[in-house]
Amino acid sequence: MSKTRQEHDDRPGVRTTRPAEEGTDSARAPSTGISRRRLLGTAGVAGATGLALGTAGGAAGYAAARPEEATALTTVGTNAVPFHGTHQPGISTPAHARGHLIAFDLAPGARRKEAAALLRRWSATARALMAGEPATGGGHDTGVALDAGPSSLTVTFGFGRTFFDRTGLGEQRPAALDPLPPFSSDHLDPGRSDGDLWVQIGSDDALVAFHALRALQKEAGTTARVRWQMNGFNRSPGAAAHPITSRNLMGQIDGTKNPKPSEPDFARKIFVPTPPAAGTPAWMAGGSYAVVRRIRMLLDDWEKLSLHKQELVIGRRKSDGAPLTGGTETTEPDLDKRGPDGNLVIPSNAHARISAPEANAGAAMLRRPFSFHDGIGADGTPDAGLLFICWQADPLRGFVPVQRKLDRGDALSAFIRHEASGLFAVPGGAAEGEYVGQRLLES
Amino acid sequence: MSKTRQEHDDRPGVRTTRPAEEGTDSARAPSTGISRRRLLGTAGVAGATGLALGTAGGAAGYAAARPEEATALTTVGTNAVPFHGTHQPGISTPAHARGHLIAFDLAPGARRKEAAALLRRWSATARALMAGEPATGGGHDTGVALDAGPSSLTVTFGFGRTFFDRTGLGEQRPAALDPLPPFSSDHLDPGRSDGDLWVQIGSDDALVAFHALRALQKEAGTTARVRWQMNGFNRSPGAAAHPITSRNLMGQIDGTKNPKPSEPDFARKIFVPTPPAAGTPAWMAGGSYAVVRRIRMLLDDWEKLSLHKQELVIGRRKSDGAPLTGGTETTEPDLDKRGPDGNLVIPSNAHARISAPEANAGAAMLRRPFSFHDGIGADGTPDAGLLFICWQADPLRGFVPVQRKLDRGDALSAFIRHEASGLFAVPGGAAEGEYVGQRLLES
Known part of the structure; x- marks a missing residue:
């Protein structure tokens, strides 16, 4: 590991090295008034320069590519996720470094027509922002994302149970949106639960995500009012060598047993088929259901456990996520x-045993959470944990049976507290020229 | 901009392309039980593979290097900042994607001896974590940073005014720690202001930063208790083409007039000289003073202004930060x-005019802020803004005169609210074998 910071001079190919914080010879690239469009257009070339420097030699050489000293976007910025598609983005998209969840309630008097107009505005804005364009709806763009690339931004829209009666669409409400059963470990705050409309925003850049949050919030206008809003995070791209199944704030590898997009039954588990089975409304074709739980981690208690006891609670090794019965992270546990x-x-109450799909009649959900950390809570303990989000074709066969088992016998439950809950129907992706939810709202 | 996601296969040099969210052919790298040490040791080679793929072709080719699908760290993870040096890290270190500020008060009964032991523990842990090693003090490491590189982690320690009397070191208290004068725009919350001890944590990875926060907090043990704690963020490395002077949540480019490490008088402005001038205690040699202000932005009001009016408030163009009198971001304003x-x-009350160093007898400070966003405040408006942190050799010649002028006549003041404040003496960096603050605590 290099003990020095290496920095870019503004001359291509030139590197300077200095001890950190000695701070006398740092050269900074000159600022120019080039437009965002131009920056995006030249990102491939500029990025190549920055990255090529990095390949000059080993770990020490790599330190040269730290982008604060360069003017180039890397793939962190240039990556764009398409808005249009069979499914909405933000479901099987790799975990984002930053996320916002925001729920809205329709304003009194806002009905189907106003909701349709809102989803049309939101879809247009989401499409533009995800392509790295400014938000033009409702006045000038705030500018917060200027200079940045799309940064893998995704925006995902869902409907809560209460949306349907308020819009006169009660007959279109899927039975899967029936309220979740109560769980004994629930300590739910209604003010941070549920909601008529739900928006999930993810990006690998915090300012790009915030920019989208404000733009979408502004466009809610007089049609919908914020009910609750939460912020989350995951690893930064490139920060870790284990980026797919990331660690949570307990230090545990999370998501090992997630269904993989490469598996033949992935789509069947996660997405409503086209056409949907009898009993599911046609507008949900290609859609999914999201269960959202704010799960506080009682970190002060958890961190007092020995490593051995933590591993018995989970049923997996902390170091690499392998089952306590041996092998690697992907080895099947020998229960x-x-x-x-x-x-x-693997103890009878270990989390890995109780949540295993094979112990739950094959129930499967795609867990795609964010960690959260909102400082120190009123009780003096960290207000931190997991914004648990899981995706499934049917929550009554995905989340509910697993959570029911966990609720009864999971050793982990002594160290977590479910503080908020939501269940949302997330329609399929919009085709070109369509907006998200159009098949419901114009049915 | 590419409309498809390109992903890594686990075979070196193989790329697969699929429309986002179709999700059928994604290949994931196999997990292995290799140690963190090994991962760090091979990061240079593995990273080179990932980045070389990216150079294959333009912006679309770049999408291939998205690290969630790779097993390699990039420079985002491998960068390490040295702990030992003339100055503490985290002052002229480039802005971090993630930061935590935390203030502690000494527990009743904790005096000089206990404070010295705490600073010794904290220094040992900061040195280890900044090198990518686990935190070994006070039991097992939480594991939250396992798999990640040092991710440019820095830890910076400071002393508040109240520290000195509590430790019997009143004679060693710098006059520069006298309370800041009150400003008419202050709405300060004492519970989130000041503190005996202050720690600034920065990293380009949110989990690495959180890991350090918990490790340092645990080591406070019975010696010190958390007084307040705040979280902040900046752009992710590589997300933007304008990474040095970043944008704030008003969309404005921030920090254009910052002193540059390449300027000959940079060190004189920011750091206490060695030896210090008469009247400043010897232990502050190489140190600096940090003014910390939680500045809430009244974004609902700000965003209602037209772009033109926003630019008159600031005195600079939003698009590129150039003065309204023309040129580029670095052009001197024609006042x-x-x-x-x-x-x-540039109006008489424009922020850029009033805060200009030339209008303040050359007063200079190095602004190195984080943005913050703590969701929605009790009043329904975004609890968001700037964790303003500025560094100077003398706050009475840096922050105070500038803030006094801003307080009286800055057009921006209608759109911001100072909600918390702190002033901390940050000693020079620790030499090898030394801990931060040793020259004070063993004086």
């Missing part, structure tokens, strides 16, 4: 294996 | 220039 003392190696 | 209507082009 029947007993140790020399005759006890189960 | 005397008048328009065809006879009015000053």
Whole structure:
């Protein structure tokens, strides 16, 4: 590991090296008044320069590519996710470094027509922002995302149970939106739960995500009012060598058993088929259901456990996520294996055992969470944990049976608290020329 | 801009392309139980593979290097900032994507001896974490940063005015720590202001930063208790083409007039000289003073202004930060220039005019802020703004005169509210074998 910072001079190919904080010879690239469009257009070339420097030599050489000293976007900025498609973005999109969840309630008097106009505005804005264009609806763009690339921005829209009666669309409400059953570990705050409309924003850049949040909020106008809003994060791209199944704030690898897009039954588990099965409204074709839970982690208690006890609670090794019965993260746990003392190696109440799909009649959900950390709570403990978001074709076969089992016997439940909950019907993606939810709102 | 996501196969050099969210052919790299040490050691080679793929062709080719699908760290993760040096890290270090500010008060009964032991523990932990090693003090590491590189982590320690009497070191208190004068725009919350001890944590990865926060907080043990804690962010490395002077949540380019490390008087403006001038205690050699202000932005009001009016408030163009009198971001404003209507082009109350160093007898400070966004405040408006942090050799010649002028006549003041304030003496960096503050605590 290099002990020096290497920095870019503004001359291509020139590197300077200095001890950090000595701060006398740093050269900064000159600022120019070039437009965002031009910056995006030349990103490939400029990025190549920055990255090529990095390939000159090993880890020390790599330090040269730190982008604060360069003027180039890297793929972190230039990546764009398409808005239009069979499914909405933000479901099987890789985890984002930054996310916002925001729920709205329709304003009194706003009905189907106003809701349709809002979804049309929101879709137009989401499409533009995801392509790296400014938000033009409702006045000038705030400018917060100027200079930045699309940064893998995604915007995902969903409808809560209460949306349908308020818009006169009660007959179109899927049965899957029936309220979740209560769980004994619930400590739910109604003010941070549910909502007529739900928007998930994800990006690998915090300012790009914030920019989208403000733009979409502004366009809610007089049609919908914010009910609750939450912020989350995951690793920055490139910061870790284990980026797919990331760690949560307990230090545990999370998501090992997620269905993989490469598996043949992935779509069947996660998305409503086209056409939907009998009983599911046609407008949900290609859609999915999102269960959202704000799960506070009782970190002060958790961190007092020894590493050994933490691993018994989870049933996996902390270092690499492998089951306690051996192998690597992807090895199947041997749930029947007993140790020399005759006890189960993976205890009967271990989280990994109880949540295993094979213990839940194959129930499967795609967990795509964010961590959250809102400072210190009123009780003096960290207000931190997991914005749990799981996606499934049917929440009654995905989230509910698993959570019911966890609620009864999971050793982890002593260290977490479900503080808010939402369940949303997320329609399929919009085709070109269409807006999200059009098949419902113009049905 | 590419409309498709390109993803890594786990075979070096293989790329697969699929429309986002179709999700059927994504290949994921196999997980292995290799240690963090090994991952860091091979990051240079693995990273080179990932980046070389990206150079294959333009912006579309760049999309291939999105690291969620790779197993390699990039420079975002591998960058390490040295702990030891003339100055502490985190002052002229480039802006971090993520930051935590945390203030502690000494526990009753904790005096000089206990404070010295705490600074010794904290320094050892900061040194280890900044090198990408686990935190070993006070039990096992939480594991939250496992798999990640140092991610440019820095930890910076400071002493508040109240620290000195509590430790019997009143004679060593710098006069520069005298309370800041009150400003008419202050709406300060004492519970989120001041503190005996202050720690600034910065990293380009949110989990690495959180890991450091928890480790340092745990080591405070019974010696010090958290007084307040705040979270902030900046752009992700590589997300923007304008990474040095970043934008704030008003959309404005911020920090254009910052002193540059390449300027000959940079060190004189920012750091206490060695030896310090008469009247400044010897232990502050190489140190600096940090003024910390939580500045809430009244974004609902700000965003209602037209772009033109926003630019008159600031005195600079939003698009590129150039003064309204023309040129580019780095062009000197022509403060005397008048328009065809006879009015000053940069209004008399424009923020850029009032805060200009030339209008403040050359007063200079290094602004190194984070943005913050803590959701929606109790009043229904965004609880968002700037964690303003400025660094100077003498706050009475840096922050105070500028803020006094801004307080009286800045057009921006209608759109911001100072909600918390702190002033901290940040000692020079620790030499090898030394801990931060040793020259004070063992004086």
